[in-house]
Amino acid sequence: MDADRRAHIRVQCLRWIDRRSLLFASCAVALAGRCSALASHAQALYAAARRGPDGGHSAAIFTAEGRDVRAVALPGRGHDLTVCPATRRCVVFARRPGNFAVVFSIDRSAEPIAFTTPPDRHFYGHGVFSHDGRFLYATENDFDxxxxxxxxxxxxxKFRxxxxxxxxxxxxxxxxxxxSASVLVVANxxxxxxxxxxxxxxVLNPDAVETSIAYIDLRNGDLIxxxxxxxxxRLSLRHMDVxxxxxxxxGAQVQGPATAGSDLVFRHRxxxxLMALQLPxxxxxxxxxxxxxVAIDSSGGIAAVTSAPGASAVMIDITSGRVLRTVALADVAGVAPSPGRGEFLLTSGxxxxxxxxxxxGIVGEAAASPWAWDNHATELPER
Structure with a gap:
């Protein structure tokens, strides 16, 4: 893909975002005042990618009750989002092997920004900001x-x-x-x-999966x-939290048929x-x-893992590895910490x-929404 083609894709992304966001804006007018008031009272806010009833894809900032604060249309399916700790701007990444990402803010102070990988790379759906918010790091495939x-x-x-x-x-x-340090940990x-x-x-190497956890020095990219x-x-290490x-x-995913006793959750310092947690x-x-x-609660001591195929979320004490609670929710995948100790928001397809x-367990009835929530949910830091 040459530079002209990449530029064309970027322009088309922005046109799609502008066109679809008009629809979201018109639908949100009635709720705008109420949502703004909720945000100003520091109610917990979350972000996630999703698919609508019409098949269109979007990313949204929303309350635990499912009320939209901001929504932007996407040119394709999104995967995960990361939030800048300095500005609270969100970046949503395309699901692999997509190559687009879209940046948007909670306060509508700027138009969304779309950017892409180089032509010989694609995103894996995840990224993270540096502690000061100056740089964004994203997992990518040098596929050739x-x-x-x-x-x-x-x-x-503009995310150059x-x-x-x-x-x-x-x-x-x-x-x-x-x-505690400028160290990046990556699940390969x-x-x-x-x-x-x-x-x-x-998967081109089903019998030779080369999974690992790598700690990398952000100053120079060296392996620590x-x-x-x-x-x-036959495991693939995929998702994590610190x-x-x-x-x-x-959290791991079995490559091939799952067998009794498969290790799925690991702990490392x-x-x-690298230690497998021995779940019952x-x-x-x-x-x-x-x-x-995978998500870790606001106290830093309790982890939650989800399984969409298993329709389950499991909460685990990080120090002991003891299972604290298992809850059932159909097609549950996204999980993000809520303000209280050991509390989490769960999202479902x-x-x-x-x-x-x-x-x-589940606090009250699960709220229904018209959206098929994608794989992940992210909490927004309070100002």
């Missing part, structure tokens, strides 16, 4: 070379891409910053994929440490071994060999939104 890279974008220059460094693995998926899923094969999601599972495990003391919780067999069975998303608690 069969290696993972981390793309680097400058936030105050200024370079990349290796992910030190294959198929990088989720990534996060440690709280280990799956080789190429957009020229099938829909771009066909890496931990591998090995192909015999909790108290920079403890990382990672730097300079220690009934819990492992419910997760159906697939962790959709069926349109449901649920508030879950490690001490009490």
């Amino acid at each position: 070379a069969g290696r993972g890279v981390i793309g680097i974008y400058v936030a105050n220059e 891409r200024i370079g990349e460094f290796p992910s030190h693995g294959v198929g990088p998926h989720d990534l996060a910053l440690l709280h 899923g280990g799956l080789r994929e190429h957009p020229d094969f099938g829909d771009g999601r066909r 440490e890496r931990h591998e599972l090995g192909p015999a495990r 909790g108290e003391g920079d403890t990382v919780i990672i 730097r300079e220690q071994e 067999e009934p819990v492992t069975s419910r997760l159906s060999g697939y962790i959709s998303s 069926t349109g449901a939104l649920g508030q879950a608690s490690a001490s009490g």
Whole structure:
């Protein structure tokens, strides 16, 4: 794809966003005043990608009850969002092997910005801002070379891409910053994929999955440490979050049929071994060999993992590895921390939104919405 073609795609993205956002704006007028008041009272806000009843894709900032505060149309299916800690601007990434990303703000102070990967890269659906909000880092596929890279974008220059460094693995998926240092931790899923094969999601190395967790120095892209599972495990490490003391919780997906006792949730701290949490067999069975998303609560001590195929969310004490609560919700995938200790927002592909608690399961009835929520949900930091 040449530069002219990429520019054309970027323009088409913006035209699509403008056209579709007019529809969202007209639908939101009646709620605008109320939503603004809710936001001003510091009610918890979340962001997620979704599909509407008409099949159109969008990303939204919304309340726990499902009321939109801001919505922007997308030119295709989104996956995850990341939020700038300095400005609260959101970036939503295309689902792999998509190559677009869209930036939007909660206060409508600026028009959405669309940007793309270079022609020989595509996004894996995840990114993270630097602690000061100046740079955006995104997992990308150097598909011709069969290696993972981390793309680097400058936030105050309309997200111009200024370079990349290796992910030190294959198929990088989720990534996060440690709280205490300028260190990036990346889940290299280990799956080789190429957009020229099938829909771009066909796994080209099903018998040799090279999954790993890599810690990378943001100052130079150098590898600090890496931990591998090995192909015999037939697992792909995909999603993660960072909790108290920079403890990382990672969710895995089984490549092939899930077997009894498959390890699906791992815990890691730097300079220690990667440890599988030994979940009770009934819990492992419910997760159906697939962790959709991972989030850690506001206290940093409780993790929640979801499984859309298993219609379950599981809350776990990070220190002990003990399962605190399992809740059932059809097609649940997205999870984000709520303000209270051990509390989480759950989103579902069926349109449901649920508030879950490690001490009490689902709190009240799950709210219904017309949206099919995508794989992830993100909380917005308070000002």
